[in-house]
Amino acid sequence: MASQLHVLIVGAGVGGLMLAVLLEQAHISYEIFEKAKELRPLGSALSLHNSLMVIFEQLGMYQEILRISKPFGALHLRKEDLSLTGSLLARPPGVDCAEHYGDYNRVIGRPELMSMFLERIPPHKIHYNKRVLSTKQDDNEVILQCSDNTLYSGSILVGADGAYSSVRQNLYRQLAKQGVLPKADAKPLGYGYDCVVGIASDLDPKVYPVLNSEYCEFEAVLSKDTPYTWWFMPLVGNKIAWMVTHDVRKEGTDEERNFRFSEWGQTAASEMCSRVRDLPSPYGGVVGDIIDKTPPDLISKVMLEDKFFSTWYSGRTVLLGDACHKMVPFGGQGANIAILSALHLTNLLFDIYSASQDEITRVFREYYAMRRKPGKVSVDGSNKTGSLLHKKGAMANSLRHMFLNWIPKWAIILGSNKLNARRDQISFLPYVKLRGSFTGSQVNPPSRRVSEKAAFARTI
Numbered sequence: 001m002a003s004q005l006h007v008l009i010v011g012a013g014v015g016g017l018m019l020a021v022l023l024e025q026a027h028i029s030y031e032i033f034e035k036a037k038e039l040r041p042l043g044s045a046l047s048l049h050n051s052l053m054v055i056f057e058q059l060g061m062y063q064e065i066l067r068i069s070k071p072f073g074a075l076h077l078r079k080e081d082l083s084l085t086g087s088l089l090a091r092p093p094g095v096d097c098a099e100h101y102g103d104y105n106r107v108i109g110r111p112e113l114m115s116m117f118l119e120r121i122p123p124h125k126i127h128y129n130k131r132v133l134s135t136k137q138d139d140n141e142v143i144l145q146c147s148d149n150t151l152y153s154g155s156i157l158v159g160a161d162g163a164y165s166s167v168r169q170n171l172y173r174q175l176a177k178q179g180v181l182p183k184a185d186a187k188p189l190g191y192g193y194d195c196v197v198g199i200a201s202d203l204d205p206k207v208y209p210v211l212n213s214e215y216c217e218f219e220a221v222l223s224k225d226t227p228y229t230w231w232f233m234p235l236v237g238n239k240i241a242w243m244v245t246h247d248v249r250k251e252g253t254d255e256e257r258n259f260r261f262s263e264w265g266q267t268a269a270s271e272m273c274s275r276v277r278d279l280p281s282p283y284g285g286v287v288g289d290i291i292d293k294t295p296p297d298l299i300s301k302v303m304l305e306d307k308f309f310s311t312w313y314s315g316r317t318v319l320l321g322d323a324c325h326k327m328v329p330f331g332g333q334g335a336n337i338a339i340l341s342a343l344h345l346t347n348l349l350f351d352i353y354s355a356s357q358d359e360i361t362r363v364f365r366e367y368y369a370m371r372r373k374p375g376k377v378s379v380d381g382s383n384k385t386g387s388l389l390h391k392k393g394a395m396a397n398s399l400r401h402m403f404l405n406w407i408p409k410w411a412i413i414l415g416s417n418k419l420n421a422r423r424d425q426i427s428f429l430p431y432v433k434l435r436g437s438f439t440g441s442q443v444n445p446p447s448r449r450v451s452e453k454a455a456f457a458r459t460i
């Protein structure tokens, strides 16, 4: 049945590409539409949660991930004078993540993750330079129109086109016209921080000995008086990913801020870089030293916003990733949640009975029921972490100190057990044995189609 489906994916970001990799495995037909002329190696580092490793193992990507990422070892939080407020450890003397859950979280450059996905997607299935402008759907098909006036039709449309999703905006326009769009969904995203990111390369391990470490230890410096925080994440291959954030939450309403700071691209990026270059670096010297080792055209400025949308699907259209739950990056959750949503959507599509509207609605309803809560929890949690990190003053400092130094080991274990409550897998591929001493994880059942086939085989 699934072979009758044709899935249109809008957006070749982390969510869109992961979905394509999975649909490829499921032998479900699909095409991707991306507005960029080509995928450029933009962005900083992403942290992949340990629970995703079984999925990559099923896909035969595990060894490659181990090679191109570093295990997350620690986060060190510092004051502007670089004195240590406290550390969050992922290995002894802290709680050993690999011992409990089989793997460490893995820190990887966004460009490296994207290339790894791209290698597994036949090039002819990705259409670049296709900005999706509008979408139309009826009971039989969904049609999208691109800015070059081309039209494409399919049975399902997945909007994986990020925080300003045009698929979402089109869908919401249709729903608003029918008077069924919840008021909260029509409100703008909450804009809290400006941020510049990049990856410095060709660094000398003699100058940056941290590059020799097998583990990636995050360094984050919180300023006392300026609205900035600055972050460093060492990567494989003598690279250090970095990010500088600028807290703009006190500067007017969301709409006003969007208007004033909506400048994108390199001019705004280099302007912000020049404002932060003299801040002290935890590796010695100043932040500017690392910025200078980053190719200027690979430095990008991003607005950090957040919002949880409560409408994710209607008709033949469904949203995935930042398009339906944009979060600030301080919880390190955005990519993980998008990847897991791609997993569950593919599992459901693999077992779909037909391409009828009723059946598609049932699948979308189940997808939403599964993914709503993780999305909401991550948006809210990341927002709170952002506030905790950016608060000024002695009170805030001691709160952060308490948080990083006083929480007992058992409470940390309890928290990470919760993050491993589910370790779901690709339901139509052979399952991988869970590693680690923690045995409390739930795993999704194998695909209905695969189980039925096995039962049938047993009867003959």
Ligand SMILES: Cc1cc2nc3c(=O)[nH]c(=O)nc-3n(C[C@H](O)[C@H](O)[C@H](O)COP(=O)(O)OP(=O)(O)OC[C@H]3O[C@@H](n4cnc5c(N)ncnc54)[C@H](O)[C@@H]3O)c2cc1C
Binding pocket: 010, 011, 012, 013, 014, 015, 016, 033, 034, 035, 036, 042, 043, 044, 045, 046, 110, 130, 131, 132, 133, 160, 161, 162, 163, 164, 165, 166, 167, 197, 320, 321, 322, 323, 329, 334, 335, 336, 338
């Ligand atoms: C260039 C870039 C750099 C990033 N860097 C970081 C980082 O350093 N750290 C971090 O934590 N997060 C970063 N993110 C965000 C992170 O990738 C997401 O939070 C998360 O992975 C969820 O991914 P997503 O697929 O939902 O959205 P995204 O990764 O944002 O992908 C959305 C894709 O849709 C495309 N698109 C948008 N509108 C249209 C349209 N109308 N038609 C066709 N295509 C469209 C975009 O060009 C983009 O490729 C970055 C995102 C981008 C796009």
Ligand SMILES: *[C@@H]1O[C@H](CO)[C@@H](O)[C@H](O)[C@H]1NC(C)=O
Binding pocket: 189, 190, 191, 192, 193, 249, 304, 305, 306, 328, 383, 386
């Ligand atoms: C975070 O939450 C606060 C309070 O609910 C909200 O005002 C703000 O817009 C949210 N977003 C960001 C990015 O801080």
